[in-house]
Amino acid sequence: MLDKRSPMPMYYQIQEDLKQRMDSGEFVPGTMIPSERELSEHYDVSRMTVRQAMTNMVNDGYLYREKGKGTFIAEQKIEQPLQGMTSFTEDMKQRGMEASSRLISFETIPATVEIAKKLNLDESEDVFRVQRIRSADQKPMAVETTFLPVTLLPELTEEIVQGSLYQYVEDKLGLSIEKATQMIEATVADDHQATLLEVPRNSAVLMIERNSILTDGTPFEVVKSAYRADRYKFISDIYRS
Amino acid sequence: MLDKRSPMPMYYQIQEDLKQRMDSGEFVPGTMIPSERELSEHYDVSRMTVRQAMTNMVNDGYLYREKGKGTFIAEQKIEQPLQGMTSFTEDMKQRGMEASSRLISFETIPATVEIAKKLNLDESEDVFRVQRIRSADQKPMAVETTFLPVTLLPELTEEIVQGSLYQYVEDKLGLSIEKATQMIEATVADDHQATLLEVPRNSAVLMIERNSILTDGTPFEVVKSAYRADRYKFISDIYRS
DNA sequence: TACATATAGTTGTCTATACCAGTTCTGTTT
DNA sequence: AAACAGAACTGGTATAGACAACTATATGTA
Known part of the structure; x- marks a missing residue:
């Protein structure tokens, strides 16, 4: 799944993979994605590494977490076109x-x-x-x-x-x-x-x-x-x- | 320094303490703050906990990191006319x-x-x-x-x-x-x-x-x-x- | 049926450690 | 004095584990 010998950090590869799975329609907004423990097993990395990837994606607005429930795909935020620079x-x-x-x-x-x-x-x-x-x-x-x-x-x-x-x-x-x-x-x-x-x-x-x-x-x-x-x-x- | 029995997470207490030290003028923009290892010793927490506090502050724009050099106080961003809400x-x-x-x-x-x-x-x-x-x-x-x-x-x-x-x-x-x-x-x-x-x-x-x-x-x-x-x-x- | 209780699952916080990669200082050599 | 080499720092990445706090579901009891 991931390339452990790649110079790209594992957490980055996980982010990209998750984004790609979102784009492909595997995850739609509101869906719960697999738990941190499941993902850490799936990608064969520690839970903290999965967390690092997910924390970044939460900060970037791709995901949101609910304690005790899980982590979910965020709605596409249409209402902030020009926060970051947009082409x-x-x-x-x-x-x-x-x-x-x-x-x-x-x-x-x-x-x-x-x-x-x-x-x-x-x-x-x-x-x-x-x-x-x-x-x-x-x-x-x-x-x-x-x-x-x-x-x-x-x-x-x-x-x-x-x-x-x-x-x-x-x-x-x-x-x-x-x-x-x-x-x-x-x-x-x-x-x-x-x-x-x-x-x-x-x-x-x-x-x-x-x-x-x-x-x-x-x-x-x-x-x-x-x-x-x-x-x-x-x-x-x-x-x- | 920190209250280990407080319900407030340690990393949050560290953030607040650092912000307070910035407000008090102990740290001015451009200053390098103590290294993660020093802070972890100072606050008597693990380095990862200090990192969690600092990562949040970097995301919020209070600090910026330079690999191999250190972590610094960010400039107060005055140059944003309408970033914050202006009357x-x-x-x-x-x-x-x-x-x-x-x-x-x-x-x-x-x-x-x-x-x-x-x-x-x-x-x-x-x-x-x-x-x-x-x-x-x-x-x-x-x-x-x-x-x-x-x-x-x-x-x-x-x-x-x-x-x-x-x-x-x-x-x-x-x-x-x-x-x-x-x-x-x-x-x-x-x-x-x-x-x-x-x-x-x-x-x-x-x-x-x-x-x-x-x-x-x-x-x-x-x-x-x-x-x-x-x-x-x-x-x-x-x-x- | 209704209510409490257990329990299994989730994220949240935190530790202690290890090694990597980039920067800076320092001492030695030239 | 200048150049190099290495040591000693910095943050970056990653591990394995632990317990807390919260949520949902299932189970047993009144």
Whole structure:
């Protein structure tokens, strides 16, 4: 079942296996999963190791425990789309829609003053400018424009941006995104946006700008998205303290 | 140091002690706290018990660990504008503006279907409807409409809502707000909003709706705010995983 | 039938130990 | 003085076992 010689810790392998069994439909929300003792026998590890895996999954919201009863599969939490950073695809999936994406343009341009400042570049240094239409259930949802520093990703191509950019960055730079600052505002659609989003001019659009920072503190990207206000609400949960 | 006969688990007592030592200034952000082995000797418990306390505190953001180096006090996360719940007044203060507020109406009305559902009331049960103009630097910033269940706060008055409502709720009910779900969307101003916000009709407005839940799970309020899009951006920081 | 009691199952807490992997300091050698 | 090697630290992973607290079910008794 598990690979004891793998460099991956046992508790991690158990987590992945349990998640996989959840995805496959073996466990549905509300189901009680086998007890800690049963799982420790099944995976041939100590109960504490199973507990470590399960504690992580409880913290991540996959499971919940009830003392004296057992451990259960948690409901899929639809209501917190943006707690951790969510991609457009994940976001739409959580909303029960199918995401698709169409590349409109991919070009290298000198940074504007605004973008240079946000990416911590000298003025007129080159940046990639990638523009996409993001669709949900085959209807336009947002126009997304991404700015990336050329110096950081000199070998970036169209193919890469259409794949998993974040995966590429991790492999290429050994860094990942640590956090982002997000700004949300309301505007009315300009002609260009109206055409791409297939809405009347002067419709309301929700502008979301995300500035992402890598784990070493380098600004990584500026993403400006214009969402159709008639189709999209931004939802988040906030907690006290 | 710790009370071994207390019904409180040892790891919990350790957490509380460490937090108290942080509050008292013994540990400041960035400081390395004693190693797990030292603490286990100090508290006279096993290292695993210390680890359980520390793992919880890492998950809660009080500490962070670095393999081979030690465990450190985390920075107080000030840089999260809307991570914790912020009042309009605090929000404006952080933006360097002076907040003021004018009560427009305070009335009792039967709940609409939407509000009844969100406040978990029977249809047509009474709710308070409080409408305010929120201003920053003496210029209108938002129109805020709050819905509160009458059954929860039967003695609510105009004076109270103009003071600290949250303080009143805590004293009156012994409960406080645990979390809120927030929905943000873009619309165009209707006549009423345009007049109150002193903007042209068909200007863009940022609608923020906040549904707050008390610590016992009771829905507490629905707040709908219409912000002037030319003056207000919603800003938040988000973190990976 | 109704109520108490046992009992077997669950998670919760805790111990004592062991080894691994990464970091830092220290003493020795060059 | 600089470079290396190793010791002594750090947290990370894992074991085997114990008892407590809680829940559900079955059993016996009034």
